[in-house]
Amino acid sequence: MSQQTDVIHMIMNAGLMVQFVLVLLLFFSIMSWTIMIVKYRYLKKAFRESAYFTDFFWRSRDFADAFGKARKLTKSPIARIFSVGYVELQKLSQSGAPLSRKSSGSKESTLNGRFAGTGTVQRALRRAINTEVTRMTQMVPFLATTGNTAPFIGLFGTVWGIMNSFHDIGLKGSASLAAVAPGISEALIATAAGLAAAIPAVIAFNFFMQKIRIIETELQSFAADFLNIIDRDLIREKEEDD
Numbered sequence: 001m002s003q004q005t006d007v008i009h010m011i012m013n014a015g016l017m018v019q020f021v022l023v024l025l026l027f028f029s030i031m032s033w034t035i036m037i038v039k040y041r042y043l044k045k046a047f048r049e050s051a052y053f054t055d056f057f058w059r060s061r062d063f064a065d066a067f068g069k070a071r072k073l074t075k076s077p078i079a080r081i082f083s084v085g086y087v088e089l090q091k092l093s094q095s096g097a098p099l100s101r102k103s104s105g106s107k108e109s110t111l112n113g114r115f116a117g118t119g120t121v122q123r124a125l126r127r128a129i130n131t132e133v134t135r136m137t138q139m140v141p142f143l144a145t146t147g148n149t150a151p152f153i154g155l156f157g158t159v160w161g162i163m164n165s166f167h168d169i170g171l172k173g174s175a176s177l178a179a180v181a182p183g184i185s186e187a188l189i190a191t192a193a194g195l196a197a198a199i200p201a202v203i204a205f206n207f208f209m210q211k212i213r214i215i216e217t218e219l220q221s222f223a224a225d226f227l228n229i230i231d232r233d234l235i236r237e238k239e240e241d242d
Contacts, residue, residue, distance in 0.1 A: 017164075021157030021190045028146045028153075029197040035139045036204045042075070043136070043211050049076035050218065057082065063089070077132040077215055078222050084128040085226055088121045118230060125223040132219060136212045140205060147202035154194020161187025 053069060053076045060066045067086045070079035165184055 018157045018161045018187060018190055021153055021160075022193055025150055025153060025157075025190070025193045025197050028150050028201075029193075032143055032146045032197065032201040032204070035142060036200070039140060039204075039208050043208065043215075045075040046077055046136070046215060047211075049073040050078040050215070052076070053079040053082070054218075054222065077136070077219055080132060081125055081128040081219055081223060082226065085121050085125050085223070088124040089230070092120060118227070121230065122223075122227055125226070129216070129219045129223060133212065133216050136215065137209075140208050140212070143201040143205035143208070147198045147205060150194045150198035150201070151191075152194070154191040154197075157190025157194075158187045161190065 050073075053066075053073050056069050057066045060069075063086055067083060070076070070083045070086075073079040162184055165187060
């Protein structure tokens with residue numbers, strides 16, 4: 001308790017510049033921890049709902065059923081890109097017939113329309129993946145900014161505080177430890193605060209970027225599998241039609 005009181009006392013008696021640096025570092029720290037909490041909860045739900053939707057998709061025999069489930073899983077990036085692809089298929093379907101994993105008795109107009117739209121679906125999926133990656137990485141760069149700048153901001157506060165301490169020593173004409181130590185200890189608080197803000201931010205940034213890369217890989221794989229299903233069914237329909 002006495003140590004905490006001493007730290008608070010040193011902060012209250014520090015110079016204005018050091019106090020400003022500490023307030024700035026406090027802002028960085030609060031923002032970083034807020035982003036960490038929000039992103040951790042978001043990515044946790046994204047992983048859980050994406051795993052559930054992927055399992056449902058491969059067990060489903062109809063795209064319409066998977067689309068209905070995808071609309072309920074609002075936190076799943078994979079469900080969202082499937083919804084984009086499914087809607088694009090619906091737009092390109094000339095007959096308006098349901099788009100199922102197994103297409104039996106498809107009309108020629110529907111087949112031709114779906115053949116023509118495969119490239120459009122692929123582009124729509126690519127745009128959707130880019131949108132999802134952008135959504136997942138929002139605010140995460142701030143953690144990198146905190147990790148890169150907070151130590152230097154704290155070091156600036158320390159250098160400024162030591163400069164003032166030596167200036168006061170020169171005015172007082174005393175260089176004893178009792179005269180030097182209080183000012184230097186107050187200045188070093190800024191460096192400690194900078195490291196305290198930077199270290200968690202760097203760890204969280206690396207953690208989140210790793211998770212985002214995993215989800216991005218899963219999105220690419222799902223989009224490729226989705227397009228392969230469409231192409232395979234179209235080839236089968238063409239062979240049956242011939």
